[in-house]
Amino acid sequence: xxxxxxxxxxxxxxxxxxxxxxxxxxxxxxxxxxxxxxxxxxxxxxxxxxxxxxxxxxxxxxxxxxxxxxxxxxxxxxxxxxxxxxxxxxxxxxxxxxxxxxxxxxxxxxxxxxxxxxxxxxxxxxxxxxxxxxxxxxxxxxxxxxxxxxxxxxxxxxxxxxxxxxxxxxxxxxxxxxxxxxxxxxxxxxxxxxxxxxxxxxxxxxxxxxxxxxxxxxxxxxxxxxxxxxxxxxxxxxxxxxxxxxxxxxxxxxxxxxxxxxxxxxxxxxxxxxxxxxxxxxxxxxxxx
Numbered sequence: 001x002x003x004x005x006x007x008x009x010x011x012x013x014x015x016x017x018x019x020x021x022x023x024x025x026x027x028x029x030x031x032x033x034x035x036x037x038x039x040x041x042x043x044x045x046x047x048x049x050x051x052x053x054x055x056x057x058x059x060x061x062x063x064x065x066x067x068x069x070x071x072x073x074x075x076x077x078x079x080x081x082x083x084x085x086x087x088x089x090x091x092x093x094x095x096x097x098x099x100x101x102x103x104x105x106x107x108x109x110x111x112x113x114x115x116x117x118x119x120x121x122x123x124x125x126x127x128x129x130x131x132x133x134x135x136x137x138x139x140x141x142x143x144x145x146x147x148x149x150x151x152x153x154x155x156x157x158x159x160x161x162x163x164x165x166x167x168x169x170x171x172x173x174x175x176x177x178x179x180x181x182x183x184x185x186x187x188x189x190x191x192x193x194x195x196x197x198x199x200x201x202x203x204x205x206x207x208x209x210x211x212x213x214x215x216x217x218x219x220x221x222x223x224x225x226x227x228x229x230x231x232x233x234x235x236x237x238x239x240x241x242x243x244x245x246x247x248x249x250x251x252x253x254x255x256x257x258x259x260x261x262x263x264x265x266x267x268x269x270x271x272x273x274x275x276x277x278x279x280x281x282x283x284x285x286x287x288x289x
Contacts, residue, residue, distance in 0.1 A: 001250050001274060003287060005221040006163055007212060010173040010180060012229030012257020013280050014155045014187045020126060020147040021054050022258075028122040029062045032114065037061050037076060043258045044080040047267070050089025052174040052206040052232045053199065058122050059115045060093040066112050067097045070105035127179075135178050148182060154256050155187050155280050162284035164189070170215040171196035172226065172236070174205055194218060207235035213244045223248040225287070227280060229257025234271045250274050252283065 011017040022042045030036035042057065051057040064072070064079055074082065079096060086092035098106055121142075124132050128146020133139065163169050171191050173180050177198040184191060195218065197211035204210060206228075216224050224247065226237040237251035253259065253268035256279040268276045275286055 001223075001225060001287065003167065003221075003223045003225045003248075003250060005168040005170065005216065005219045005224040006283070006287070007170040007172050007215055007224060007226045008280070009226075009228040009230075009233055010171065010175055010183050012154075013227055013254055014189065015151040015153055015183050016256065017151055020151045023147050024122050024126040025054055025058045025061060027125050028058050028118055029065060031121050031125070032118055033062060033065055033112075035065055037064065041076050044076055045083075046230050046232075046258045048080040048084040048088050048092075049207070049231055049235070050083075050087065050092065052230070054174070055115075055119050055122060056090045058118050059113070060090050062115075062118055063090075063093055063097055063109065063113060066109045067101055067105075070101055070108050072097065072100055074100060135176075148179070151183065151186070153187050155189070157188055159281045159284065160187060160189050166284070167287070168219045168221065169195070170219065171198075172206070172211045172215070173197070174199055176200055206232040207239050209236055209240035209243050212236055212240040212249065216240070216244065216247050216249070221247060223250070225250040225252055227252045227254060227283060229254050229259060231259075231267065231271050234268065234273050238272055252277060252286070254279055256280070 008014060011021060022039055025042055026036050026039050045051045045057050045060060064076065082096045083092045086095050097109065123136055124140045124142050126147050127135060128149065129140045129143050131146055131148065169191060175198055177200040180198045195215065202211050212226055226233060234251040234253060237249045241249040251273045252275045253273040254277050255264050259267055265276050277283060277286060
């Protein structure tokens with residue numbers, strides 16, 4: 001894997017979000033509807049593909065909870081499996097619910113499904129009161145410290161130094177720009193705006209290859225590796241390779257996010273990851289070998 005450019009995801013790669021974003025998904029649904037999914041179930045939605053946006057994953061989890069109230073017989077693994085077979089993402093989740101429950105039940109689900117409220121509660125839980133006022137320009141109705149304050153750094157200073165000294169480094173993340181800034185500051189990674197893509201920069205999101213191909217062009221790269229913790233990250237690199245045949249695009253999976261253990265390795269292999277690491281601290285050695 002001879003590369004001149006390294007592009008990194010943020011969540012699960014640079015910082016651990018198991019007790020922040022994923023906790024906010026579960027707790028937002030609980031807060032709004034009084035019941036929710038298990039935190040481990042979040043990965044089933046991620047594995048269904050198309051849920052790089054955690055707000056949309058929250059909406060889908062709430063949709064499942066509401067559909068169960070109205071008679072949905074599918075268990076969560078069956079539900080997310082059907083979502084994957086229908087192409088993944090929130091549209092597929094709505095399609096599955098619509099095909100599994102009657103018209104009257106579907107109307108009841110849609111009447112109760114309040115995505116605006118779910119997003120607002122998610123942001124209050126994740127950001128906390130002070131950051132919510134600053135970034136959302138509103139007054140929270142909950143007063144507490146945000147889950148964002150509990151994101152342990154995975155990438156060590158030595159890792160950051162090794163990567164930035166030897167390779168071009170870019171960022172492709174599903175985070176909003178302001179939240180990406182917080183994580184990158186915490187990690188100590190300085191990436192200029194033209195070398196990063198966030199939720200605010202391209203609407204399609206992963207696994208759409210636009211961001212990765214654009215960064216390769218901006219770096220004038222011959223060979224690029226994208227490092228991520230989900231299926232969508234691997235698919236992004238593969239889609240970029242299919243779209244831009246003038247360069248090489250490689251995918252490396254890390255087991256420090258949603259996919260982990262033997263099952264995580266098997267999933268990464270199945271989707272075409274060319275290397276699998278326990279975490280990003282091992283990346284410099286891999287690329288130098």
